[in-house]
Amino acid sequence: MPGFLAQIRRQAVMPWIALLCAVSLSLILMSSGGSRGSELVKERTAAILAVLAQPFGIVPAIVHLSRENARLRAENASLMIKYTDAEEAFRENKRLRELLDFRERSNLKLEAAEVIATNPMPGVHSILIDIGANKNAAKHMAVINDKGLIGKLVQVSEKTSIVQLLLDRNLGAAVRLANCRADGITAWAGGERLLLENIPVSENVQLGEKVITSGLDGVFPAGIPVGEVVRTDRNPESLFLRVEVAPVVDFSVLEEVFIVFVNSSSAEPS
Template identity: 35%
Template sequence: MSKKNVLFFLLVLSLSFILMTYQSRKGNLFSTHFIDNILNASHAFTKSVTDSIASPFKKLAIRDEDNKLLRKRIDELLMERAKYQEAAIENKRLNELLGLRESRQRYVTAAKALSRGTDQWSHTLVLDKGQKEGVAKDMSAITPTGLAGKIFNVTKSYAKLLLLTDINFSAAVRLQESRREGIISGTGRKNLILQYIPYEEEIKTGDIVITSGLDQLFPPGIPVGFISKIDKKGTGHFQHIEVTPYIEDSKLEEVLIIK
């Protein structure tokens, strides 16, 4: 409020007080009407001042409401974008599985993971396909990157998959370059152990491990992983070799089941 407005307001109040005092002493009707006019003018002025002060706050309230609606719409658009991105990622995975299916004559069905084992050492998945889709015990499960595991339990509508990182998993394998055969075993962690490779065998980190098919469980030639650590002072005459699997079992969502 400007200084002029303040002075005018104080002047009006002072005049009102003086005239009210005068009226109480004289009882003059004219003074009463005059005071009413003064008070009405004072009220109008006060209302104008109050409105001028309140107006910015009303505008702020309206702006705040607009911002809330805008934020809500932005959140809705972000959720829609996330859904589209997830659909695009899933479509890419399914297309990769479809390409893998066309290259595999032993294809049975594609399956989706429904749930995961809760035991920290037990790496298993429940799949949405079972006997009615042709799934049977000991069938292999693969992904576009490599071996995922094997089926160990089947019902009419569901199947349980033992992942290759599980401590109960093992498979006959060979080194792709040297063709040396061995056994791969799960550890309950992210890595695998390659057993029965003699200490005199020349191997190096990065060497690729594939299934050999000699166990009559897994078809030959499926990529398993690559050698990530070598300790020639293993157990007895064999090296201690760690293998990093190609699959990331914690991110596994779909598999292809083959026989």
């Protein structure tokens, strides 16, 4: 293929070379005389040669520009990668500073962990973290981040643990409505929503009302943010309200979490 292209280029250039040779020869012949006519011919021939020579100057310039454009594109791609890396590092540092500040402000005993995998199975919501028995983690310990409740440990190995998320259909947490103080149990409502079960229809539940853990289940310490009420429905045939809650935690972007050590009888983080 390169040889074919080179042949095409040679064929395209040959007529120009032949024409230049012919004109140059005419110029030499004309210059042998000293008449005004010969001088005029030489001047016009020089002008023609200047015009004909322009394409031969343009071609190298085009090649140079093409190479320069390629170099600039490569440099731009490199700068874009460096900028993206720097931006990601800035975001990570900001996130870690916020988590550290949260741990220092919290009254809970916390051990930080990183999320290293998620469960791809539909309907099964869990994550794998990089802390296990080596950091005194144990089953049923609560897991949170700086926004609120995430879930609990359901399986602990030496260096990793599985966290069952609040969005899993098999996990319910004892919670309380912050204003009306009614107690209920969370249940997965599908997608990124929770339902509050066992809330009597007599309760005056308001949209936007905060939902926190009550501590009545003995698993999750009281006072951890869970979400806020986004919808309520009353069924005349039911004794309970249908209360829909939006979690405060964005479960799609979990990266760092905390294991909660709740009391002195629990092993403290090493």
